[in-house]
Amino acid sequence: MSFRAKLLALAVLIFAGLTINFSGPAFAGQEAFEKSGGPVDTWNRPIEKEFVVGKDIDPVHFVIGVAIAMVLLLVASNTFAKFVPVPLVRALTSVGLIVIVWEMVVYYKLVNQVLLPPPTTVIIKLQGHWAKGYLQIHILASLKRLFFAFFLAIATGVPLGFLIANFRKFSDYVDPLFNLMRVVPPPAWLPFAILWFGIGNPPSYFIIWLGAFFPILLNTISGIKDTQQIHIESIQTLGGSRMDVYARVMIPSAFPTIFTGIRIGFGIGWICLVTAELVAVDAGLGWMIEDARNLLDTPTVLGGMVVIMMFGIFFDTIFRAAEKEVVKWQ
Amino acid sequence: MAMRGETDNSFGPGSHVVEIKDVKKSFYVYVDEGQTVLSEKRRWFSRKKPGELVAIKSFTLDVDHGEFVALLGPSGCGKSTLLRILAGFETPTSGFVTFKGNAINGPDPQRAMVFQSERAVFPWLTVEGNIGLGPKLQGMGKKARKEAVAKTIELVELKGFERAYPKTLSGGMLQRVAVARAIVNHPELLLMDEPFGALDAQTRNHLQDHVVKIWQSIEQTIIFVTHDIEEAVYLANKVVVFTARPGEIKEVVSINLPHPRDRTSEEFIGLRNHCTRLIRDKHPEG
Numbered sequence: 001m002s003f004r005a006k007l008l009a010l011a012v013l014i015f016a017g018l019t020i021n022f023s024g025p026a027f028a029g030q031e032a033f034e035k036s037g038g039p040v041d042t043w044n045r046p047i048e049k050e051f052v053v054g055k056d057i058d059p060v061h062f063v064i065g066v067a068i069a070m071v072l073l074l075v076a077s078n079t080f081a082k083f084v085p086v087p088l089v090r091a092l093t094s095v096g097l098i099v100i101v102w103e104m105v106v107y108y109k110l111v112n113q114v115l116l117p118p119p120t121t122v123i124i125k126l127q128g129h130w131a132k133g134y135l136q137i138h139i140l141a142s143l144k145r146l147f148f149a150f151f152l153a154i155a156t157g158v159p160l161g162f163l164i165a166n167f168r169k170f171s172d173y174v175d176p177l178f179n180l181m182r183v184v185p186p187p188a189w190l191p192f193a194i195l196w197f198g199i200g201n202p203p204s205y206f207i208i209w210l211g212a213f214f215p216i217l218l219n220t221i222s223g224i225k226d227t228q229q230i231h232i233e234s235i236q237t238l239g240g241s242r243m244d245v246y247a248r249v250m251i252p253s254a255f256p257t258i259f260t261g262i263r264i265g266f267g268i269g270w271i272c273l274v275t276a277e278l279v280a281v282d283a284g285l286g287w288m289i290e291d292a293r294n295l296l297d298t299p300t301v302l303g304g305m306v307v308i309m310m311f312g313i314f315f316d317t318i319f320r321a322a323e324k325e326v327v328k329w330q
Numbered sequence: 331m332a333m334r335g336e337t338d339n340s341f342g343p344g345s346h347v348v349e350i351k352d353v354k355k356s357f358y359v360y361v362d363e364g365q366t367v368l369s370e371k372r373r374w375f376s377r378k379k380p381g382e383l384v385a386i387k388s389f390t391l392d393v394d395h396g397e398f399v400a401l402l403g404p405s406g407c408g409k410s411t412l413l414r415i416l417a418g419f420e421t422p423t424s425g426f427v428t429f430k431g432n433a434i435n436g437p438d439p440q441r442a443m444v445f446q447s448e449r450a451v452f453p454w455l456t457v458e459g460n461i462g463l464g465p466k467l468q469g470m471g472k473k474a475r476k477e478a479v480a481k482t483i484e485l486v487e488l489k490g491f492e493r494a495y496p497k498t499l500s501g502g503m504l505q506r507v508a509v510a511r512a513i514v515n516h517p518e519l520l521l522m523d524e525p526f527g528a529l530d531a532q533t534r535n536h537l538q539d540h541v542v543k544i545w546q547s548i549e550q551t552i553i554f555v556t557h558d559i560e561e562a563v564y565l566a567n568k569v570v571v572f573t574a575r576p577g578e579i580k581e582v583v584s585i586n587l588p589h590p591r592d593r594t595s596e597e598f599i600g601l602r603n604h605c606t607r608l609i610r611d612k613h614p615e616g
Contacts, residue, residue: 230450233419238464238511239439248463252454329454329495 057120059107070096117299125299141283149208161220186210187275204276211272212265219261223254256327263319348393353425355386385411387576400562401555403572417443442512443521448504451496458492464515482514502533522554571608
């Protein structure tokens with residue numbers, strides 16, 4: 001099996017696994033909270049309100065540790081330049097500097113620690129959530145929602161884009177409708193999404209689908225329309241039928257453009273996910289942030305944001321790597 | 331003229347592979363204050379009037395099996411249009427074109443075409459994939475396909491580049507891939523539309539020798555469009571010289587020099603000069 005095939009198989013397995021196996025109830029969060037016991041609020045959720053700086057991690061040690069790590073990384077990048085990618089080292093250096101300054105301003109009480117929880121507190125909070133299993137539930141709830149809606153967006157966007165690009169009459173009727181829908185930001189659909197689809201997962205599927213669908217659709221249309229006439233004529237002169245023109249010329253030549261649309265769609269879907277989870281559900285990273293906000297649990301809010309960041313970067317990296325592999329011929 | 335024999339719609343030994351009879355091709359265009367606009371659409375409220383652009387006025391030619399015909403003429407004389415009609419991409423406005431006795435409708439792998447631009451090679455397939463696509467579409471088995479592809483790759487001297495993607499190849503190599511892709515199906519008729527027009531002189535000479543070699547080895551009919559007089563005289567055994575647009579046959583020059591031809595021989599230069607005069611002068615000698 002070629003590397004590309006392996007990569008594709010792995011991606012399909014992961015995505016399928018996330019969409020099928022981990023599909024728990026929409027209100028998984030509440031169940032977990034009920035099981036955990038301890039002090040609870042009116043919604044039967046445990047209350048946590050400690051914001052102690054350096055309860056487990058000493059801020060001074062933390063800052064020194066980060067500084068040492070940065071120095072080591074810089075030294076490594078100079079000594080083993082072949083193995084350590086320089087842009088990555090530079091990126092990590094600037095992130096490290098921000099983290100150090102951030103920790104220091106809170107440690108020296110230059111800003112209120114509730115308004116800007118320091119990295120150590122965020123780490124402790126996230127650690128605690130992870131240990132109790134909340135964080136995993138929220139992450140999985142979010143991913144499950146995202147992947148389901150994302151695949152729905154691919155499954156609708158690519159075929160529709162193909163039809164719009166190929167059939168003039170169809171496009172004349174359908175394209176304006178999509179253009180009208182496209183200019184409305186997906187969160188603006190939230191009230192109606194809840195009215196139409198009820199409480200739970202479906203409205204957030206709808207919002208994420210809206211966000212991911214349009215980049216995929218538009219890129220598919222432009223990719224298919226950019227198919228070169230000479231390629232179509234080439235396959236015809238080789239004995240290709242109309243179907244061969246579609247499957248062996250249009251789709252492969254448009255694939256890089258379509259894939260870029262998929263990557264952009266995933267990014268926008270991820271943004272819409274957090275927005276959609278602020279209402280109508282009881283689990284997910286967006287919900288976790290919203291809930292922590294209500295309790296003025298700012299370290300959890302920030303922690304949720306950090307997790308979202310991490311996953312966003314992670315998926316973007318995967319998509320970029322896959323893209324490079326897929327468009328090897330370009 | 332190359333008119334030989336009577337019109338015979340049944341294809342048998344002795345009849346022609348291609349018969350072109352009184353073909354006229356015109357395009358419907360819009361004319362804007364004396365300027366011709368090649369467009370099928372007419373904007374609202376525009377002053378453009380519908381007009382007709384005659385690419386080929388009247389064209390009659392028969393091509394026999396195993397012939398190497400060069401269509402030679404100034405650019406815009408309709409020679410490419412005629413080739414596209416033979417390939418099945420365009421239909422003549424009037425007159426008829428037959429291939430092995432049957433009217434041409436639509437493209438067919440038996441009439442393979444090599445395009446002018448090397449961009450016609452599919453960039454998402456490797457050299458092997460490009461050449462193997464034709465047999466695949468014909469439903470050839472995997473093993474037979476592999477053999478045919480390997481044989482063709484050897485013929486065009488691309489060995490070692492089987493797995494390469496087109497972006498890594500030079501223009502000359504790409505055109506060889508295009509030729510290989512066309513001949514792997516063993517078409518009865520090979521149509522070539524200025525395939526070496528965009529290449530440098532040295533590569534072009536090299537590829538011309540390739541084409542002669544291929545033509546001699548698989549014995550098929552080739553119709554080759556070019557505006558390069560020397561190329562036409564070097565390759566073909568029948569050079570059809572076009573007039574300027576609207577295209578008509580000015581003269582059919584038979585070239586009976588054996589291959590490989592010597593570009594510096596007296597006969598070659600004589601024929602070349604004859605063709606040059608035909609193209610340049612409105613009234614050739616006599």
